[in-house]
Amino acid sequence: MALDADRNTIVTALDTTLPTAGLITLNGDRGALGPAAAALPSTIWSQLRRIHERLPRTTEQGRWREAAPDTGLESSTARWIAAGLPAPATEFDENIRKIICALETAEGPIRRADLPMLADPAIRAAVEITLARCGRTLISVGSHSWITGYPVAVASALARNQLGTLQPMERAVLALVLLHTVAIPRARGTHLDDTWASTHPVHMDTLIANRTIKRTAAVAALRGLRRAGFVATAKAGGYLPGPALLRLTPTQRNLLWEDLIVLGRPNGYMARRIREQRTTSA
Template sequence: MVTALDTTLPTAALITFDGDLGVLGPAAAALPSATWSQLRRIHERFPRSQEADRLSADEPGPGPESPGPAVRWIAAEQQAPSSEFDDSIRKIVCALETAEGPIRRIDLPMLADPAIRAAVETTLARCGRTLISLGTHSWITGYPSAIAATLARDHYGTLQPMERAVLALVLLHTVAIPRARGAHLDDTWTSSQPVPIETLIANRRIKRNAATTALRGLRRAGFVITAKAGGYLPGPAMLRLTSTQRNLLWEDLIMLGRPNGYMARRIREQRTATA
């Protein structure tokens, strides 16, 4: 429970803390309605603080027509009766959102129907999410660019500096360098060429203990995985980037590799012009 409150839930932007006060984070909007229904049902089962009991004791007691202790309810919007089509859309969205990685089209054939796909995209948009097609073989969901930029600006679910540095090195050695050599030609951040930790710590500014801690956090968040033969590869979270976000990440690596090069200057000029 402590790990969830300290790391897992804040990293996923499901909760956020302002000092000692914790509130729901922006990613909570993406939770399916079934999850919210379950949370509402167990809301009253949690232990209550003495302060909450004192406040309840100060409230007027129940009238003769409503015996028993007062119950606190979470307000919910009225919903129309769901149809079989609505249930199918919710199940598809739930499968996409909770899957660790992409779902193959053969395992989700309903998304081949334009009407169903449009309904899924509309439902996801209401939750601040978007449907991402990975080539012609699989689907996954992620944040639209505008929402991702807002979350990053407000530091929701962002990585620590050392985690960002180690992730950049992993991407350089597993994707960027192989792509420059012609061994990795698509635009997704996947790879079959793992990088060992010895290569990551060859940069003397990154110590082994710091790199190990950063890799542990990156694995927990799904940004890297451990290869079967050893070493590290980009994780499934990298596949939740839209094409625009993938392109921005590629530009960042270009500027990182050759900050004074022609391409880096052009990228900075273009970003300044569109800012």
């Protein structure tokens, strides 16, 4: 490795640690900074900039070149990063940053009792404004929890550019998980939650009952879905919707329900109405 670091450590960081923390997002072999990076303090960004400039880099011939020392920042090989926002000037600003960091890095929704500062309208408004500047939004989960996610406009733009989107097999397996863990129990009256949380796990044998999905393909898709937080493993066995689905806004949750309706009965009346409405609003 050009960084002289243990290969397994790097693979674990890129495959699990950093995506789970929300610090990076992966789309195939392409990576980008994740939403949690927006909540990093200015001091951390300053350190990262210094490290970034000291990393080895490739030349035009593909060979690795040693980074210039600190005095070499004036050379033409230096890669500049735009300066971030100034450090928080007041305790209020620092509290806003801490709240956003907690919300962005949490695996799931944070209860209001564990984040009582959000009960203050002024603080909540400041959090929403700061999140909006980062392309994020505050989402209320039920009546007692908060989490963050992408607003509809940003999510749509990311999807159009194929950033952070799922592979076809991952989408197919996720649809099956949602059908068996949420849609079917809801149709039977055993699931009343309007979110994608569920207590009705689905097992592998059920997922591969559709013979067009092979076990090896389903296992690989579930591995990617778990890594992205879209699927979780139930304690008693089987699979459940993951915490990432709780970061959907109400509009996005409704769009996902519509997708399942179209998938379940593509030629039905509701499916036709959904397609017509989407065509009209496009």
